[in-house]
Amino acid sequence: MHSGSIPTRGRTLDYAAPVYDFCEPLLLMGRLASYNRAMIELLGLEPGHRVLDIGCGTGTLTRAIADRLDPAVGGCATGIDAAAAMIDVARKKRSCAACRFEVAAAEQLPFEDGSFDAAVSSLFYHHVDRDLKERSLREAFRVLRPGGLLVVADMHRPTTFMGRLISHAARWFLMQPQIGENIAGLLPELMLRAGFEQPRLHAMFMGYIALFSTRKDQ
Numbered sequence: 001m002h003s004g005s006i007p008t009r010g011r012t013l014d015y016a017a018p019v020y021d022f023c024e025p026l027l028l029m030g031r032l033a034s035y036n037r038a039m040i041e042l043l044g045l046e047p048g049h050r051v052l053d054i055g056c057g058t059g060t061l062t063r064a065i066a067d068r069l070d071p072a073v074g075g076c077a078t079g080i081d082a083a084a085a086m087i088d089v090a091r092k093k094r095s096c097a098a099c100r101f102e103v104a105a106a107e108q109l110p111f112e113d114g115s116f117d118a119a120v121s122s123l124f125y126h127h128v129d130r131d132l133k134e135r136s137l138r139e140a141f142r143v144l145r146p147g148g149l150l151v152v153a154d155m156h157r158p159t160t161f162m163g164r165l166i167s168h169a170a171r172w173f174l175m176q177p178q179i180g181e182n183i184a185g186l187l188p189e190l191m192l193r194a195g196f197e198q199p200r201l202h203a204m205f206m207g208y209i210a211l212f213s214t215r216k217d218q
């Protein structure tokens with residue numbers, strides 16, 4: 001583990017930080033930009049919004065969100081990741097006036113209750129076990145203001161042959177039971193248990209990554 005990283009049972013990616021920006025577009029088969037755009041559209045951003053990106057990795061999505069905010073009216077995108085090496089890359093490559101990056105665990109967020117208008121998370125929940133999925137969703141709920149929006153893109157019940165092939169292969173080759181929980185369709189139920197409204201499924205990418213949104217009640 002990188003010296004500045006936060007100890008967590010989550011699968012952190014310190015070791016992948018130097019090559020992550022090269023690998024992710026390949027894994028998303030050239031659809032990274034449209035994938036990020038779909039999440040950002042759902043956020044319904046306003047210039048002054050405060051947005052949290054949970055498990056931000058090297059900060060590509062955090063920065064794309066920040067580019068739509070205005071720091072002069074309080075707009076800020078905050079990316080957190082437990083892997084210090086990922087946050088180092090994010091700070092070097094994606095820093096701007098409307099974004100900040102912090103090393104933090106999603107299951108123990110260092111933020112006040114109600115301090116964000118929206119939270120987003122891409123490809124993070126399949127890195128943590130059921131207990132941490134629940135705890136990090138409860139933390140997302142806590143730090144959102146009433147009426148705040150949560151947008152999640154992550155592995156879910158596959159809907160196509162290729163989706164089934166890719167997600168089950170990932171579960172067994174990477175020996176990641178956490179992926180198995182996602183494939184079994186656990187995320188929406190855990191969002192409800194954390195206190196969120198009934199999640200809406202907006203789209204499936206490549207037959208195995210679901211795009212959800214849900215809200216913290218007013």
Ligand SMILES: C[S@@+](CC[C@H](N)C(=O)[O-])C[C@H]1O[C@@H](n2cnc3c(N)ncnc32)[C@H](O)[C@@H]1O
Nearest residue numbers: 008010011012013055056057082083105106122
């Ligand atoms: C597949 S990457 C996704 C990165 C980015 N969101 C994206 O879409 O490219 C998953 C990230 O979750 C981070 N992670 C794993 N467990 C974590 C935890 N408990 N708290 C915060 N981040 C964690 C990993 O270090 C990794 O950067």
